Amino acid sequence: xxFKWQEALCTSKTGxxxxxxxxxxxxxxxxxxxxxxxxxxxxxxxxPRRRLGSISTRRSSKDQSKDQPHxxxxxxxxxxxxxxxxxxxxxxxxxxxxxxxxxFSFAGWHQGGRVSFSGLYLQQxxxxxxVENTYRMGPEPGCxxxxxxxxxxxxATLDSYLEGVCYSPDSCSQLCQMLADLVLSKxxxxxxxxxxxxxxxxxxxxxxxxxRVSSRSLMxxxxxxxxxxxxxxHSLFAVALVHGLYFE
Amino acid sequence: xxxxxxAEETAFVVDEVSSIVKxxxxxxxxxxxxxxxxxxxxxxxxxxxxxxxxxxxxxxxKYIVTCIIMQKNGAGLQSASSCFWDNxxxxxxxxxxxxxxxxxIVSVFGLAI
Numbered sequence: 538x539x540f541k542w543q544e545a546l547c548t549s550k551t552g553x554x555x556x557x558x559x560x561x562x563x564x565x566x567x568x569x570x571x572x573x574x575x576x577x578x579x580x581x582x583x584x585p586r587r588r589l590g591s592i593s594t595r596r597s598s599k600d601q602s603k604d605q606p607h608x609x610x611x612x613x614x615x616x617x618x619x620x621x622x623x624x625x626x627x628x629x630x631x632x633x634x635x636x637x638x639x640x641f642s643f644a645g646w647h648q649g650g651r652v653s654f655s656g657l658y659l660q661q662x663x664x665x666x667x668v669e670n671t672y673r674m675g676p677e678p679g680c681x682x683x684x685x686x687x688x689x690x691x692x693a694t695l696d697s698y699l700e701g702v703c704y705s706p707d708s709c710s711q712l713c714q715m716l717a718d719l720v721l722s723k724x725x726x727x728x729x730x731x732x733x734x735x736x737x738x739x740x741x742x743x744x745x746x747x748x749r750v751s752s753r754s755l756m757x758x759x760x761x762x763x764x765x766x767x768x769x770x771h772s773l774f775a776v777a778l779v780h781g782l783y784f785e
Numbered sequence: 786x787x788x789x790x791x792a793e794e795t796a797f798v799v800d801e802v803s804s805i806v807k808x809x810x811x812x813x814x815x816x817x818x819x820x821x822x823x824x825x826x827x828x829x830x831x832x833x834x835x836x837x838x839x840x841x842x843x844x845x846x847k848y849i850v851t852c853i854i855m856q857k858n859g860a861g862l863q864s865a866s867s868c869f870w871d872n873x874x875x876x877x878x879x880x881x882x883x884x885x886x887x888x889x890i891v892s893v894f895g896l897a898i
Contacts, residue, residue: 710863717867734869735894744860747821751828754849755836780849782896
């Protein structure tokens with residue numbers, strides 16, 4: 538229904554429609570005249586008064602550079618248009634809520650977000666963050682995963698937290714998780730950028746059983762590494778494994 | 786359509802990985818009792834088989850496979866892990882398996898490249 542109307546708008550420099558079923562482009566003079574007449578009148582009311590889809594050539598400051606070559610006309614926001622084609626701007630249509638509020642630019646409409654009559658955005662449009670390409674293929678020279686320093690941290694943590702602790706089935710599951718989280722938080726501080734860290738802690742009761750803990754990984758030996766630490770006392774043992782993997 | 790397919794291909798699918806792990810455990814250990822001399826070899830075989838099967842999936846992931854085999858003697862065992870990664874692309878899978886004589890815990894971590 539709005540096809541004819543929009544077509545006309547795009548082609549005309551100053552799109553302006555009055556009350557007619559067929560939209561007619563008008564000159565600047567007529568536009569100015571109309572605006573003057575509108576400003577003198579109190580407001581849109583009265584049966585013979587036609588509600589207007591008034592479109593001015595004012596543009597918001599943001600869109601000046603964009604709109605210069607095109608001279609795109611502006612639209613009013615709140616227009617609930619009837620379905621019939623011919624009666625788009627007909628004065629006899631009662632539920633056309635075309636109001637005389639402020640105008641805003643067509644380009645602004647495209648940017649998304651609703652615009653109030655004062656021209657301000659009601660909701661800030663969500664701006665996507667575009668991160669520039671760093672063209673980095675590997676970690677920086679001094680920023681690799683430091684296995685020896687990580688091992689020292691790991692060993693120190695285990696020793697300090699498990700000194701004199703007795704194995705108990707109820708508390709040791711929490712202890713184990715707590716240790717894993719603690720080690721991770723300590724490593725986050727020393728972790729070089731772009732590295733993912735996987736930390737695993739195994740705590741077991743010291744009995745007369747045999748146990749074997751083994752790990753193998755598919756990774757890039759130039760950039761990635763791992764480290765481990767073991768602690769045991771009379772009642773429990775603990776094994777901590779940390780892998781540092783470079784993330785491109 | 787393409788997006789869905791590519792998302793599926795590059796996601797860490799837990800079921801797939803756990804079935805790979807269970808198969809390799811059954812194949813390597815089966816019903817054998819805990820033997821001090823053979824456990825080293827078992828652990829290596831389990832982990833190697835798992836890694837081999839995982840790499841055959843041809844997904845853009847780096848894998849870490851950890852295997853713990855413990856004799857059944859009445860002692861308790863706890864295992865926990867914490868990871869600093871991207872939740873949307875990375876995942877982990879832990880399989881607890883046992884037979885009459887031993888416990889086995891295999892953890893697989895997959896980190897997207």
